[in-house]
Each structure stands twice: as structure tokens, then as C-alpha cells.
Amino acid sequence: MQPFPPARRRLATLVAAAFLSPFAGAAPAMTQTKAAEPQTAQSHAYVGMWVTPDGYVRHELLPNGRYDEARGSRQSAYRGRYEVRGTHIDYWDDTGFTADGTFVDANTLHHGGMVFRRVE
Template sequence: MFLFGTAPVQTGLAQMNTDQKIIAQPAQSHPYAGMWVTADGHVRHKLLPNGRYDEARGTRESAYRGRYEVRGNHIDYWDDTGFTADGTFVNRVLHHGGMILYRKE
């Protein structure tokens, strides 16, 4: 699971909070990181090992970018433009936004 939040930063004797993101689990251990594509190849959804995603649509590379978090077989997305989405992994298939994406090995 990828966890994001705020972490206190120690500065001298004073302690202050920052909006620094923390990744709790090493990316290499995440089973869903990698490329996911629709059957026609139009949507290519790359789950990066650092908790970010990059989605291409047709000829438009990086059409959507943002961060994601996986809990069990559920995935939540927070796009850099402000919208949110979610999906579910079922038997090595990602169901997301009315689309079905398959793992590209």
C-alpha cells in the first residue's frame, strides 16, 4: 500500500510541519505497478512504482497524471488537475472508469 501524508520535520530545537509526501512501502514490492492497457490499446495506464501514474489516450501521451494508492484490490486516484477516480483489480484485470485494462507484461 502506498501512504501519503504530512510528516514533521525537526529543525534545531523547533519542530514544524511540512507538506512533504512520504511513501511507506518500497515500490519494487508493489504487485500492481506496471503498464495496464485496454484491449484496443487506446488507453495506456502506467502505474509507476513511486505511487504516481501516467495515462496516455490514443496519440496523446501523458493525458492524465497524478498519484494513486492501493488498498487490497482497490485503487484510488488523485489527478494533478483535481479530479478523483477509483478502480478494482479482479483476476489480473483493472476495472477503472467504465474501462477494462489488462496487464501488459
């Protein structure tokens, strides 16, 4: 089965967010593999720029707990806050949808069906 292209994945996420909007005020469910406390942005090793191999999606984790994502020529296409627990990251976009990801190692992030590499 072929994965959805990014545009269709985004549309599906927006449709789901609209459907679940009555629950928007509810706290997002958090998945924990261990009793890890959320790390402040300054205390984790993942702050910086993360990019897909084709360079189309550029995902910057800022030191203030916010992220800024660019897609193609569209700068700041998505923005929001994030929280890191161990190797797990949760995102809350300013438009209301949530996402998560996993840091496989110090230079690899799996998020939204995409693989990101750290840019030094």
C-alpha cells in the same frame, strides 16, 4: 442503457470537478472493504502498464506512487498519484478530479467503466 463514450465520461468528470471545486481541499472519501493499510508503491503487485483491449488507453502505475495515462496519440494525457488498498485503487489526478478502480485479478483492472489488462 448504453455507457457514455470516454469523451463524454471525461466531460462529466470535469464538470463535476468544477462544481465541487470549493471542496477540493477536503480529503477524498476512502472506501475500505477491510482494515487494509495503504500499500506503498513498492509493496504492491500492480506496478506496470495496463491497457484497454483496443490499446487506446494506456495506464502506467509507476513505482513511486504516481500514474501516467496516455490516450490515443496523446502521451501523458493525465497524470497524478494513486494509492492501493488490497484490490482497491484510488487516483488523484493533478488537475483535481478523483477516480477509483478494482483489481479483479493479477491481470485485470476495472477503472472508469473500462477494463484494462496488464502488459508484460
